[in-house]
Amino acid sequence: MTVRLYDSRSQSVVDLVPLVEGEVGIYVCGPTVQSSPHIGHLRSALVYDLWRRWLSYRGYRVTLVRNVTDIDDKILASAADDPEQWWALAYRFELEFSAGYTALGIQAPTYEPRATASIGQMHELIQRLIDAGHAYPAADASGDVYFDTASWPTYGELTRQKLADMEPAADADPRGKRDPRDFALWKGHKPTEPESASWGSPWGAGRPGWHIECSAMASRYLGSRFDIHGGGLDLRFPHHENELAQSTAAGDPFANYWVHNGLVNIGGQKMSKSLGNSIYAAEFLQSARPLVVRYYLGSAHYRSTIDYHDGALVEAEAALERIETFLTRVDRRLEGTDRAGSGAPVIPDAFAAAMDDDLAVPQALAVLHDAIRSGNAALDADDLEAAARIRGQVFAMTDVLGINPLLAPWSTAATSEAAPALARLVERLLADRDTAREAKDFAAADRIRDELAGAGIQLDDTPHGTQWSIA
DSSP, X not given: OOOEEEETTTTEEEEOOOSSTTEEEEEEOOOBTTSOOBHHHHHHHHHHHHXXXXXXXXXXXXXXXXXXXOSSHHHHHHHHTSSSOHHHHHHHHHHHHHHHHHHTTOOOOXXXXXXXXXXXXXXXXXXXXXXXXXXXXXXXXXXXXXXXXGGOTTTTTTTTOOGGGSOOOOSSOGGGOSSTTOEEEEEEOOTTSOGGGOBOOTTOSEEEOHXXXXXXXXXXXXXXXXXXXXXXXXXXXXXIHHHHXXXXXXXOOEEXXXXXXXXXXXXXXXXXXXXXXXXXXXXXXXXXXXXXXXXXHHHSOTTSOEEEXXXXXXXXXXXXXXXXXXXXXXXXXXXXXXXXXXXXXXXXXXXXXXXXXXXXXXXXXXXXXXXXXXXXXXXXXXXXXXXXXXXXXXXXXXXXXXXXXXXXXXXXXXXXXXXXXXXXXXXXXXXXXXXXXXXXXXXHHHHHHHHHHHTTEEEEEETTEEEEEEO
């Protein structure tokens, strides 16, 4: 067994060789909590949830760190025209992100540090860069500190760019810079900014630059060298490029592999505030069951761009219903037989091969749906041994993808207080239908079937009686 992944730095699919045998450390750039999350944020978090689940299945002890950027230019700008304090605004949006993750069944990270809790580690890293000659305080005594891009020969290696071809860094006033492409490590406090958004430092009161935050938090929680750094494709430059430069310039080997997930477009266009086409997480989660949303956002290859269109969730709902219908049908058919409870939850080799190959979820889902077709055929042929075996496979595949409708958090509806009452009513109607059929009153029997179908109840007549499921 070898798990392979696409490393953005080498631009190739490579074998995952962890630093510590049996363990994998992953740092993922989490949200900048300046506004409500959109579906792109959900997709990114889900991608690394899938990576974590698969690596855990493969026997690795996974440490996943996903940060929260809770101090940033954008956060202060969002709070500038709001009576709410910047830190209260940031926390309110952080809760919205957490609610979206929970709704999709995304497992909580091992650690979820906030940037404001690692200021000391940022100071230490900046000082190391100054001492090594790769950073400098601004000459204008503003309190700003910049990374000296010209001092680091490999700057641009992650995105295959040359320094001469790069645009100026727009993250700070250029007055104190030696080169317009130098980026801010520390930003001196400005009179227009709230005092609460300022921390003391050896270079004067101020706050951290965006890029230094992640370098400091990654090394604090995973060490100076770790396995995987992840994030959205839009973060490759300048954020991840700058993280790599400042960390390695300070003497930290940093991430062995760089993994980037694709973005979400709307009708062929990139989501943006200027176009007014952003779909926010809360709105999206109201348009379909959260399980359907998870299936949809996780069904494409993680590196591809998802182009959301009307009807996409309907398609996902139909695919998911095939899974739910089979599991319900097979469980009802096996109930009371010597095959009930049999069928070990085993991942098929073809599914595992797809997931090992850079997390190829589309190919893995094809294996899943092929198994469902085979399982239904086995039920039609009354081959309970095959049906039970395939049921175990489907259970295992959906479990590792986080879409098993029989497991938490999705199984709550099936175990609700209303379920026994529903079952009692359906069984009573089925008894009436059997009576009508015995009396050759087929019109009455068909009417009962139609009434149940109209209520979303699917019937399956077998040699051993009628089985029903919620379609």
